[in-house]
Amino acid sequence: MKKILALSGSNSSDSINKKLLVFAAGLVENAMVEIVDLRDYEVPVFSPDLKKESGFPEKIQLLFGKILESHGFIIASPEYNGLVTAVLKNTVDWLSGLNMKFLGQKPTALISTSPGSNGGASNLDILERILHYWGGHWVGSYSLSNFHDNFDTDEMKVRDEEEQVKIKELVGKLEAALETMSLTVD
Numbered sequence: 001m002k003k004i005l006a007l008s009g010s011n012s013s014d015s016i017n018k019k020l021l022v023f024a025a026g027l028v029e030n031a032m033v034e035i036v037d038l039r040d041y042e043v044p045v046f047s048p049d050l051k052k053e054s055g056f057p058e059k060i061q062l063l064f065g066k067i068l069e070s071h072g073f074i075i076a077s078p079e080y081n082g083l084v085t086a087v088l089k090n091t092v093d094w095l096s097g098l099n100m101k102f103l104g105q106k107p108t109a110l111i112s113t114s115p116g117s118n119g120g121a122s123n124l125d126i127l128e129r130i131l132h133y134w135g136g137h138w139v140g141s142y143s144l145s146n147f148h149d150n151f152d153t154d155e156m157k158v159r160d161e162e163e164q165v166k167i168k169e170l171v172g173k174l175e176a177a178l179e180t181m182s183l184t185v186d
């Protein structure tokens with residue numbers, strides 16, 4: 001069975017992006033999903049000196065191992081000042097030292113949410129354009145605006161059915177890409 005790694009780029013214990021990610025992951029029908037919380041993989045800020053002195057942190061090597069054994073990705077990317085979070089960028093900076101195209105040309109869906117009307121869409125716009133540097137094959141993006149109005153945290157689901165359908169369609173695209181792409185996991 002194919003495996004999707006669902007990664008949240010937040011280090012908040014109450015991350016709204018992780019909640020959206022868990023909801024999206026629950027819509028996957030034909031693949032295994034592992035949710036990865038970057039709080040479990042926090043490492044020092046990347047520096048060439050640190051890399052030279054101490055090598056790659058064990059947590060980065062573990063995460064890279066999970067990436068290698070996955071066939072596709074959902075990345076939930078919170079927006080900080082119009083960009084991806086520092087914790088996600090830092091993780092990427094370390095991972096790219098192991099393999100510049102560390103996502104291995106595998107299909108990748110992007111999602112984001114925020115408390116505001118933008119829903120993190122600005123950071124997704126940028127991420128869509130740079131994902132190929134990370135070796136990700138972009139299949140689509142979804143952002144949920146006004147999280148606290150649009151997500152039911154008791155039921156842990158997006159309230160609006162039309163929005164649910166959009167996420168389902170994105171997950172469907174990812175699953176279809178898993179089937180059609182050449183998937184040598186190495």
Ligand SMILES: Cc1cc2nc3c(=O)[nH]c(=O)nc-3n(C[C@H](O)[C@H](O)[C@H](O)COP(=O)(O)O)c2cc1C
Nearest residue numbers: 010012015016017078079080081082114115116120
């Ligand atoms: C430093 C900082 C910058 C932020 N910048 C943005 C922003 O540019 N756009 C936006 O929609 N929300 C912004 N927010 C609000 C975040 O979307 C909000 O904190 C959200 O909960 C972050 O996602 P998370 O809960 O998954 O960590 C910012 C929050 C912080 C702390």
